[in-house]
Amino acid sequence: MRQSSPVIAFLAAPPFEVLDLTGPLSVFTYPTVKGKPYYSFQIIATQPGDFIKSRGGISIGDSRRYSEYDGPIDTLIAIGGEGAVEQQSPELLNWIRDRSSRARRVASVCTGAFILAATGLLDGKRVATHWRYCDLFVSRYKHLKVERDPIFIKDGKFYTTAGVSAGIDLALALVEEDLGRAVAATIARELVLFLRRPGGQAQYSTLLAQQEGISDARIRDLPVWVRSNLTRKLDVETLANAVAMSPRTFVRQFKSQFDETPARWVQSLRVEAAMQHLENGNMSLRKIALVTGFRDEQALRRAFLQQIAVTPKEYRERFGGMDSDYKSEQPHILVDHL
DSSP, rough: OOOOOEEEEEEOOOSSSSHHHHHHHHHHHHEEETTTSSSSEEEESSSSOOOEEBBTOEOOOOOEEEGGOOOSSSSEEEEHHHHHHSSSOOOHHHHHHHHHHHSSSEEGGGHHHHHHTTTTTTTTTTEOGGGGHHHHHHHHHHHHOSSSOOSEEEETEEEOOOSTHHHHHHHHHHHHHHHHHHHHHHHHTTTTSSSOTTTTSSOHHHHHHHHHHHHGGGGHHHHHHHHHHTTOOOOOOHHHHHOOOOHHHHHHHHHHHHOOOHHHHHHHHHHHHHHHHHOOOOOOOOHHHHHHTSEEESHHHHHHHHHHHSSSHHHHHHOOOOOOHHHTHHHHOOOOOO
């Protein structure tokens, strides 16, 4: 006979980010056992009142203040938002420490990491948060190992995620831990999600990040041009011609904008393109090398080791598409063996 449903408790400090709550919640509502929900839920507020207000003014009810909740918690998730970045009361931090010691898992979504970090529970651990808040996070909490790229990080029983929608990725991973890959894959298909998000562990693409940060209008479109011409010889002269500069002027402007060599930068865009091919299909490594501008498979392998410290084969095994066994899973039958 199955024990009572694991309780997923969402801790919210208003104003909170709606998707930080509703995204993971939607994932957790799908698994069922004999027609009944596998998980149960509790919304816990840092402030008194029956409703908690989100960013944008939408309020959600059926919440309880943390000091009024003494029920079970299997997984405690601190969700992000403007309220999460603010300083929290000592009473709340003590409550989190106490409940975390008894919970099976403790997690945060986006800036919810600020709440957990304030308790000291994350000291010495690898953590992630929204890329825009990383500098503030690092300045406020000196004893953490903040990583700027991952979608989410697991360190022991603690999980932290990148910005907003990364909470959905985390929820799928937790369902996979509890109920298996087939169940998580079925939910992902039902919600039209990726079980493993394209881009692997990157919070956002190199292309997007660089376009946002380029102040020189003459080279603002260079990342897009390079991604469309990866199979060409992309040396300094070619890149300079693409933006109508002399090679000397280009090298000077490039260094001021990108703070790395053109060769290393081109390699990073080629690796990023190759990562997407590895995630989304069964193209051979030799073919991927050719279509992304590498001389051969060995050059592709060397670039992966230099850029992300894993081989293309290891990357595909970790972040590749679903196996055919899971593609045939019936979407309405999530769990029938527990």
